[in-house]
Structure formats: structure tokens, C-alpha cells
Amino acid sequence: MKHFLSVKDVPDLSALVKEALAQKQNPFGNKHLGQNKTLGLLFFNASLRTRLSTQKAAQNLGMEVMVMNVTQDSWGLEMQEGAVMNGDKAEHVKEGAAVIGQYCDIIGVRSFAGLTDKEKDCQDEVISQFVKYAGVPIVSLESALRHPLQSLTDVITIEEYKTKPRPKVVLTWAPHPKALPQAVPNSFSEWMNVANVDFIITHPEGYELDTEFTGKARITYNQKEAFEGADFIYAKNWSSYQQYGQIVSKDPAWTVNAEKMKLTNKAKFMHCLPVRRNVVVMDEVLDSPESIVIPQAGNRVWAAQAVLKEILTSLPGK
Amino acid sequence: MKHFLSVKDVPDLSALVKEALAQKQNPFGNKHLGQNKTLGLLFFNASLRTRLSTQKAAQNLGMEVMVMNVTQDSWGLEMQEGAVMNGDKAEHVKEGAAVIGQYCDIIGVRSFAGLTDKEKDCQDEVISQFVKYAGVPIVSLESALRHPLQSLTDVITIEEYKTKPRPKVVLTWAPHPKALPQAVPNSFSEWMNVANVDFIITHPEGYELDTEFTGKARITYNQKEAFEGADFIYAKNWSSYQQYGQIVSKDPAWTVNAEKMKLTNKAKFMHCLPVRRNVVVMDEVLDSPESIVIPQAGNRVWAAQAVLKEILTSLPGK
Amino acid sequence: MKHFLSVKDVPDLSALVKEALAQKQNPFGNKHLGQNKTLGLLFFNASLRTRLSTQKAAQNLGMEVMVMNVTQDSWGLEMQEGAVMNGDKAEHVKEGAAVIGQYCDIIGVRSFAGLTDKEKDCQDEVISQFVKYAGVPIVSLESALRHPLQSLTDVITIEEYKTKPRPKVVLTWAPHPKALPQAVPNSFSEWMNVANVDFIITHPEGYELDTEFTGKARITYNQKEAFEGADFIYAKNWSSYQQYGQIVSKDPAWTVNAEKMKLTNKAKFMHCLPVRRNVVVMDEVLDSPESIVIPQAGNRVWAAQAVLKEILTSLPGK
Incomplete structure (x- = not known):
């Protein structure tokens, strides 16, 4: 290398x-x-x-x-x-x-x-x-x-925690008070497209990432549909790529909570950290046994x- | 531990x-x-x-x-x-x-x-x-x-420099232009109360520390009385605990000087540093052979x- | 030592x-x-x-x-x-x-x-x-x-690159948008005076360095004359020593460029870095094979x- x-x-x-x-x-x-x-x-x-x-x-x-x-x-x-x-x-x-x-x-x-x-x-x-x-x-x-070291970490963590050969992995946008770069979701998408996973991205309209990174990934504006049967929920905020660097939504309906996690296949919750508690994701999820953000960081x-x-x-x- | x-x-x-x-x-x-x-x-x-x-x-x-x-x-x-x-x-x-x-x-x-x-x-x-x-x-x-690493240091230093089994140790308040935390005097008091020393605290009225830390220690508002026969003078400023975080006195009469040191039993002068020269203590004390602030820091x-x-x-x- | x-x-x-x-x-x-x-x-x-x-x-x-x-x-x-x-x-x-x-x-x-x-x-x-x-x-x-570690570096570098026992070394002032200290040219002069080189300093009037450092070095206000036959060109800006800390000239005619380098004996170009490109020296010089600023820094x-x-x-x- x-x-x-x-x-x-x-x-x-x-x-x-x-x-x-x-x-x-x-x-x-x-x-x-x-x-x-x-x-x-x-x-x-x-x-x-x-x-x-x-x-x-x-x-x-x-x-x-x-x-x-x-x-x-x-x-x-x-x-x-x-x-x-x-x-x-x-x-x-x-x-x-x-x-x-x-x-x-x-x-x-x-x-x-x-x-x-x-x-x-x-x-x-x-x-x-x-x-x-x-x-x-x-x-x-x-x-x-x-952010390739983060993405490699994510692949490693999914490998450790997966309970089936080809898990369903969801990258979900979540709200945030500040405009954040697209580096983490770009990179995560790129790596998931190479890894042996069923990969899907969900975000509000206007948050489409550069297709150079998302490639063949499925994309939906329906967060609940994306969560159904998921094995891993990966939450992350990013700012708009089209309206470059703008916050086009802070919709709290996109915050990850326990109710949404119930739609999944007992999915593990992942985030690259730092994470805004009760904005990106509720305490109830981060403090649950399904959250693997700390070993992920490890x-x-x-x-x-x-x-x-x-x-x-x-x-x-x- | x-x-x-x-x-x-x-x-x-x-x-x-x-x-x-x-x-x-x-x-x-x-x-x-x-x-x-x-x-x-x-x-x-x-x-x-x-x-x-x-x-x-x-x-x-x-x-x-x-x-x-x-x-x-x-x-x-x-x-x-x-x-x-x-x-x-x-x-x-x-x-x-x-x-x-x-x-x-x-x-x-x-x-x-x-x-x-x-x-x-x-x-x-x-x-x-x-x-x-x-x-x-x-x-x-x-x-x-x-500030327990400082307090352990202070106990070690007193152990090294003491000339009798149970030395008299004085913690004296001294003036300072800024409001400082109580951590050092709190901690020093707590450790002196465990160490084998005759411990006394002196400060102006209004500078009483939390009794959780001072415990059984003797306290006097008369600095000169406290200095008499002392083996170690430990100077430190702190802000008021009662009028929390306030400077209730900057009285220069509390500055440690050579004249006051003469009241002691050739006491060693200690301070956790950094120290404001000619405010907390005069040059004549810090630059005298009785000052052990540098080996203390070591x-x-x-x-x-x-x-x-x-x-x-x-x-x-x- | x-x-x-x-x-x-x-x-x-x-x-x-x-x-x-x-x-x-x-x-x-x-x-x-x-x-x-x-x-x-x-x-x-x-x-x-x-x-x-x-x-x-x-x-x-x-x-x-x-x-x-x-x-x-x-x-x-x-x-x-x-x-x-x-x-x-x-x-x-x-x-x-x-x-x-x-x-x-x-x-x-x-x-x-x-x-x-x-x-x-x-x-x-x-x-x-x-x-x-x-x-x-x-x-x-x-x-x-x-800046003695820089000056020792410069002596080492000249030792490595010289092609004759006693090379001609020119310290030339060059323009800069900010007022800079004299430490580097002071020190360079002091070391060149000890090293086995033919040393000459060139700068506009008003930029005379303290003679404590320049000592016996030749000084000329004519940059082109200084460059003639030089084996090493060492460029550096400094502020005035007489009108202490002032910028008394930003004359772009003093910028080191390829044309001036042609006057030299295929001189190596040196600078302590950081260097303002196209102000102190033109890209054409810094990017030429004669520039040794990177191995010099090494x-x-x-x-x-x-x-x-x-x-x-x-x-x-x-």
C-alpha cells in the first residue's frame, strides 16, 4: 500500500x-x-x-x-x-x-x-x-x-457484529444544528459498496450525496421503509451537496429513536462520533444494548x- | 489503587x-x-x-x-x-x-x-x-x-525536609489579583489531616474553606500567631467559599515576607506554583535558602x- | 558543550x-x-x-x-x-x-x-x-x-554541496510583506565568518545588520555585483535594525529570480523557510534544480x- x-x-x-x-x-x-x-x-x-x-x-x-x-x-x-x-x-x-x-x-x-x-x-x-x-x-x-479510516473501522465493526453473511446496512441522515461535511457518508457509501452487505441510504429530499460515492446504492426518502429488517443502522448528519454546504432540513422526524429501531431486525446502532444526543439520536437508543458506538470507536x-x-x-x- | x-x-x-x-x-x-x-x-x-x-x-x-x-x-x-x-x-x-x-x-x-x-x-x-x-x-x-498529586507532593516534601517527627505546618492565605479555586488549599488540608503534622490554617475572615476539607484543623485569623514556631509555611491564595468565587480581600498585610518568616522556627517556605512574586510572597523569601519551592515542584x-x-x-x- | x-x-x-x-x-x-x-x-x-x-x-x-x-x-x-x-x-x-x-x-x-x-x-x-x-x-x-541550529544546518549544507574548497556565499535581503526579525541573517553571518567561505552580504540601504554579527563580512548595496560568480545564494528578508523593526523597503527589484541566478556560478539557492513564493524568490528559482531548500531543511x-x-x-x- x-x-x-x-x-x-x-x-x-x-x-x-x-x-x-x-x-x-x-x-x-x-x-x-x-x-x-x-x-x-x-x-x-x-x-x-x-x-x-x-x-x-x-x-x-x-x-x-x-x-x-x-x-x-x-x-x-x-x-x-x-x-x-x-x-x-x-x-x-x-x-x-x-x-x-x-x-x-x-x-x-x-x-x-x-x-x-x-x-x-x-x-x-x-x-x-x-x-x-x-x-x-x-x-x-x-x-x-x-474519511477512510472511519470507513474501514465501520467495515471491521460490521464484520464483528453481523449475525448473517450479508447483513442489511442502512445509512440514515439525521438532523443537526450545524452544517457538516459529506466526508463520512461519502466514504461509508464507497466502502459499503465494496463490502459484502445489502446497503441502503435514506435521507430527506435535497440531501442526495454525490453519485461518485453512492454508486449503485439504493436510496429512499422513506426512513421507516429503510429501517425495516435492517441489521445495522448507521446514523449521520451531512449538509446538502446540491445546495452546497446548506442545511435544507432540520426535521426532527428524522432523529433515530427507539420506536424506529423496533422496525429493524434488532439492528445494532452505529455512529462515527461525536454525536449530538437527542438531536441525531435519542438517549434511549445510545444507552441501549444495541448501541455499539463505543466498541466501534475502539x-x-x-x-x-x-x-x-x-x-x-x-x-x-x- | x-x-x-x-x-x-x-x-x-x-x-x-x-x-x-x-x-x-x-x-x-x-x-x-x-x-x-x-x-x-x-x-x-x-x-x-x-x-x-x-x-x-x-x-x-x-x-x-x-x-x-x-x-x-x-x-x-x-x-x-x-x-x-x-x-x-x-x-x-x-x-x-x-x-x-x-x-x-x-x-x-x-x-x-x-x-x-x-x-x-x-x-x-x-x-x-x-x-x-x-x-x-x-x-x-x-x-x-x-489537587491530590500536589498534596501528595507536599507530604513527600515535608517528609524530606522535616527536622522533627511532628512538624508544625501552616497553610496561610495570601493576596492575589485574580479569583482562584479552593482546590489546592482544600486538598492540602485534607492530606495534612491524615499526615503526622501539627496543622494550622490562617486566613482573613470570609475565607473559611469548606469544613469537609479542613475537618479538625485549627483555624486562626491571626497570621502572626500562626507563624510562631512554624516548621513549614505553605502560602496560597484562594477565593471565598462562602461568597462563592469572590475576592473579599486583597489585603497586602497578608503577603508573606522576611519579617514574618522570622517568627517561625526557621520554617521552610512552600508554594504549589505558579506564584505571583511580591504579591503572594516577597522576593526576599522566595530567593532565600528557606524557600524549597523548586525541589517541591521537582x-x-x-x-x-x-x-x-x-x-x-x-x-x-x- | x-x-x-x-x-x-x-x-x-x-x-x-x-x-x-x-x-x-x-x-x-x-x-x-x-x-x-x-x-x-x-x-x-x-x-x-x-x-x-x-x-x-x-x-x-x-x-x-x-x-x-x-x-x-x-x-x-x-x-x-x-x-x-x-x-x-x-x-x-x-x-x-x-x-x-x-x-x-x-x-x-x-x-x-x-x-x-x-x-x-x-x-x-x-x-x-x-x-x-x-x-x-x-x-x-x-x-x-x-538561530544557531539553522546556521549550523546551513554550514552542513554548504559543506555537502560545495564544489570548491572555499565557495563564494551571498546572503541577500529580499522583500517581504511583514516585518521579520534579524535572527537568521545575524546568525548566518556569524557562522559564515567562522566557516571557510568567501562571504558577502547584499541589501538595500537602511538594512544594515548589527556589526556584532556581520563582523568582517563584505557588504554591498549592489545585489547584481554580489551575485556575480556566487556558488551559494542565501535569500532572507529582515526588518531594519537602525529604524528598529521597520520595513524601510519592499522593493520588488530585490526578489531573487532566474535572471539574477544567471549571474552566478550555477549557484545553489538556499533559504531557511518558510519562504514567500514570488515575493522573496520566484517559482522559477525555487522549482529549479539549483534550489536545495528541501534537503537544506532535511x-x-x-x-x-x-x-x-x-x-x-x-x-x-x-
Whole structure:
């Protein structure tokens, strides 16, 4: 594995999931692999799970980790080719990425969608520039378009909790007070389309995701119909892709509650977290035995560890 | 030891002090204990001594350490049970704490009193919620009510510097330009009441601490009387507990100076730091040979190391 | 080596450069040296290269590293002797430095010139106070006056790329939208004066540096004349030293471009980074094969590693 940016970087998803579950059984068995290797984690945005789980995964593999909150620890990065840098950005990503690549064997980058400039977000500028200029493998810690470590985690978690070979998995939109990026649902859709599941998406009209990610997935505006017989309910808010970055509904009828969960096949409830309680989903669901959001978050370590292990074993000289 | 939140978590204070002094003699002798164990340090407030000394202690024990400034690195945490999370808090502590507990074997938490809502501060909400939801041992790095790592340090330091079996220890209030929490004097009182010392508290009227912490301690409004024959002077400012969080006096007559120190039995001067020079205490005292504030701060490492060692040896599977 | 603050702390520059190049060949050969030793890195200002390269260097030597953004993680530090600390500074550097010295075997400090108070900047207050009070070796990560790890890096890089025993090295001022400190050009001048190079400085009138640093170096206001036959062009902006901290010219005629580079002896282009593209230097130069700014930045690791190794081997008990 060279970079880890999307499901396209995974030649064999089922093998990667097995690897992650093997790491979970034996977290410190590959501690020699990361010896004298350094992982840089660059955050252009806040992070809790990703920050801690990726750091933990790297340390389990014996790596050193250097964490940087880019904008508060360092300088603003100019992304524009050919820019006359007379403004507030002190360094161009051409130098920034290449320099960090001098100090790190692998770089993780988090940079969210700005949600104001659709075209710019769709180019996934920051992570793409790091891939172009850093000269070392890049791991997405959530980009404008995707959150692949989360999606791999989700596949692993479904694999652990499924009670039939091909479970029904529902991605449901839910209300939220703020406009959120589409990265998680985009990415989840992309990975579900590769995984061996019966995948369906439900959301209000106007919340259609980019078909580049949803592909062949079934889509319905009828949340209850989607929930019927489901084995996994995956809730997530996102802002509109058509009316880019806008909140076109906050309809509380879309909040996941116990009544809706009764329509399912005793479905497990999943969410990438952080989650707004009693807005996205009611306490009664989150606090029920069907909620697996905490072990799901715990699996972030094994997803990251499987990915880092793959990249470490592909490094030149290994 | 399960958690470390107050002196009540210490079954045998004298044994813990001995352990700390043994760690000081042989800092790296237990490096195997923390192998493959991770300490998470969460700061809701600024920190210098606690941050560095606890990190150092954990590294001396062979642990990995992950440090997070919660509000600037991550998301605001909702503490209220049943909250409809439509505001500025993105994550509930139920998830936040439980998720961090998935990545860390021990979690240290610092969260100061807000000093505006007495009842809320008295519930020591943040640390209590972490104890409730994290699922792993919690170490207080100073909560709304207590600063037990500081107090253990103080007991260790008094043990090192005392010249008689039962020294006279004076906790004296001193003026300060800002309203400060009562955590340090609360905690110091609680620990002194368990330690083998003759303990007396002096402060202006209106600065009475909660009797839950001061217990059987003698209290006087006459600072000079308190200083007479003292072996240790421990200075600290705090805001009023009765007129909660208010500054009811800035009387410079309470500043510790050389003249007052002459009333003592060549007392050692202690302070938890940071200290406002020439407000809380004059340069002439801080710069005198009787000031032991720097070795006192140095002892923070051994206090933390003794506590972490105790918890590490109590972890399931150990 | 006790401290590393300027070229004066280096008894044999040529030996230190050899040591750095030896570390580059064998980065992990001295991992035992830093065993159980802790490096504290304190940033009063933003940092990318210095932060990551020094951390990496210390880890290569087996050290633990604790990084702190002083003002955002901790308390404001009072620097003034005898201050009555009734204002916004919670801790005096006397305590701050001494306490950090209790937790760290070596401390790195970055604190830029404020550019408003010439006298204060010239006293290099922050780093001087740490030297005075920390009680352990101090490494400058750029002070008000100097950036010695950068300058050592520059000497190493010139050593690697030079094609004649005594190359011609040009330090050229270049325009910039913001007022910048003189630390880098000061320090570069000081080190070039010791290194075996033919050194010349060029800048517009009004940008004369303090002769304490430029010493015997030739200075010309004619940039083109300076460039003629040069082997290395080192570009850098700085604000005026005479009209302290002022921008007295933004003349774009001083921007380094391909045409000027043609006057040189196929000179290598160097810059300490971050660099303002198309303001300090044109893309055509930075993106040309003659630009060595990235490997130059990479050499920051080996400069730091050589310095830390020297200090580690001089620590008491070694």
C-alpha cells in the first residue's frame, strides 16, 4: 500500500479486515515493524478519536509519533499554484509538505471541507497536495471528501457484529444544528459498496450525496421503509451537496429513536462520533444494548494499525 | 489503587510516601511496568508542572503518553445528563470519556472550578463523569475540588525536609489579583489531616474553606500567631467559599515576607506554583535558602510516579 | 558543550559538521546515548521545521521529548527582575525555568524578537533567563538575536554541496510583506565568518545588520555585483535594525529570480523557510534544480542531532 486515501487503495478489503482483527488479538506483535520510523500527524481541524487512535496504533507498532495542530503550532499554508504570497499565508504547501516528508516516514493529514467553495472541496486540495509534494506515504485522517479510516473501522465493526453473511446496512441522515461535511457518508457509501452487505441510504429530499460515492446504492426518502429488517443502522448528519454546504432540513422526524429501531431486525446502532444526543439520536437508543458506538470507536485503533502495518511493510528498504 | 482522586484513595499514606522516595532514588527501576500501557492526559485548563511532571513520571515507568488540550485540540464536551445537544457542545462526556477509555489504560484529567456556580463546582462534575464513564482508572490532575498529586507532593516534601517527627505546618492565605479555586488549599488540608503534622490554617475572615476539607484543623485569623514556631509555611491564595468565587480581600498585610518568616522556627517556605512574586510572597523569601519551592515542584514527578505505579500494578491482568 | 546559543559555543566547527554528517549516515547508531534522558521543547512562537526536526533528532538519540506551546498550554511568564506580579503574568521565569529544569535534562527554547523594543530584544531576554535559571543545558530554537541550529544546518549544507574548497556565499535581503526579525541573517553571518567561505552580504540601504554579527563580512548595496560568480545564494528578508523593526523597503527589484541566478556560478539557492513564493524568490528559482531548500531543511535533523549528542556526552555523570 502506497497511500491510504480511499477504498481504491485497498486491493483486498477482506484481507485488510482480517489483518485488523488479527492486530486486535495481538496488539504488540509487530512492534519491531515501526522501529526507527516516525509518523507525523497533521491536524488542520479538531480531532479526538482520530488523533488518539492513530497515535496509539502507531505506538503499538513501535513507531514514534509527532503530532502537530498545523494552524496553531505552525504557519498558514498556501495551496494555490503560482501564488504571489503577499498575504497571510507564510508557507507554500510545496515546501511545507516536502519538509515534513524529510522528517516523517508516513504522514497523516486531516483537513475538512470548508463547505463554501464546492469546486475547491471537490478537488480535495490539501490531501492531494500532500500526496503530490510530501514524497512519503500519506494517510487520510479525513479529507474534504472522505474519511477512510472511519470507513474501514465501520467495515471491521460490521464484520464483528453481523449475525448473517450479508447483513442489511442502512445509512440514515439525521438532523443537526450545524452544517457538516459529506466526508463520512461519502466514504461509508464507497466502502459499503465494496463490502459484502445489502446497503441502503435514506435521507430527506435535497440531501442526495454525490453519485461518485453512492454508486449503485439504493436510496429512499422513506426512513421507516429503510429501517425495516435492517441489521445495522448507521446514523449521520451531512449538509446538502446540491445546495452546497446548506442545511435544507432540520426535521426532527428524522432523529433515530427507539420506536424506529423496533422496525429493524434488532439492528445494532452505529455512529462515527461525536454525536449530538437527542438531536441525531435519542438517549434511549445510545444507552441501549444495541448501541455499539463505543466498541466501534475502539476499533479505530485496529483499522489504523492494519493500514500503518501495510504501509510500513511497503516502505522502500523493507 | 483504582482511581486517584483524593487522600481517601490512599489506604496507607506513609507507604505511598516511601514508595515515592524509593522511585526518586531509582527513577528507571520499574520501566517494565508500563510497557505497552498508555496514559492519556486531558487538559481542560492550562498546565505546566502537572503536564510535564506526570508525562515524565509515566515515561520513567515505560508508558506511552498522549497529551490533549481538550478544548483546543478536540470538541467541547456536554456534561449534562439528558441534554438536547443543539448548542455549541459537539460531544457528550458519556461518549467522550468512554472513547478515550478505549485508547488509554489510565486517564489523567484536569478541570478547574468555574467559580461561578457553587453547586456545580461542588459536584466536581468533569472528573466525576470521567470516573463514571471512562471504564479505566482516572487520576486527578486537579479537579474543581482537589489537587491530590500536589498534596501528595507536599507530604513527600515535608517528609524530606522535616527536622522533627511532628512538624508544625501552616497553610496561610495570601493576596492575589485574580479569583482562584479552593482546590489546592482544600486538598492540602485534607492530606495534612491524615499526615503526622501539627496543622494550622490562617486566613482573613470570609475565607473559611469548606469544613469537609479542613475537618479538625485549627483555624486562626491571626497570621502572626500562626507563624510562631512554624516548621513549614505553605502560602496560597484562594477565593471565598462562602461568597462563592469572590475576592473579599486583597489585603497586602497578608503577603508573606522576611519579617514574618522570622517568627517561625526557621520554617521552610512552600508554594504549589505558579506564584505571583511580591504579591503572594516577597522576593526576599522566595530567593532565600528557606524557600524549597523548586525541589517541591521537582517532587511532582515522584508523587505521580508512585501513583501511576500503584495503579499499573492494580490493572486487570497484572 | 554546555549550552548551544551561538557559534561561540562551538569549539571546533569543522568537527561538529563532520559529526552531523556522520549522524546522517547512521541516524540510529547512538540511540543508547539518550536513554532515560528527556528533552523539553518550549515554544513561545510558531514552529514547523524546528519543532519536528529537533524532536526527530532527539528520538533518533533515544531521548524522550516533551513539547510545550508555552503561552497556549501554560501560563504567561514574567521576565522582569523584582516585578510586582499584579498583572497578567502568572509565573516568573525564575520559577518557570527552574521547574522545567527539574523535569528535563536539556531544554530547547524558541522566543522571537518582539521588534518593538530594541534594547529588550538586544538583551535576548527569554533565552538568557532560561540559561540563568533552568540549571540544565539550553539549546536555542531561535532567540531574539540568533538561530544557531539553522546556521549550523546551513554550514552542513554548504559543506555537502560545495564544489570548491572555499565557495563564494551571498546572503541577500529580499522583500517581504511583514516585518521579520534579524535572527537568521545575524546568525548566518556569524557562522559564515567562522566557516571557510568567501562571504558577502547584499541589501538595500537602511538594512544594515548589527556589526556584532556581520563582523568582517563584505557588504554591498549592489545585489547584481554580489551575485556575480556566487556558488551559494542565501535569500532572507529582515526588518531594519537602525529604524528598529521597520520595513524601510519592499522593493520588488530585490526578489531573487532566474535572471539574477544567471549571474552566478550555477549557484545553489538556499533559504531557511518558510519562504514567500514570488515575493522573496520566484517559482522559477525555487522549482529549479539549483534550489536545495528541501534537503537544506532535511539537514535540520542532523544539525540538531549533532548538537544534542555533544550536550548528552557532556552531561554530568556521563
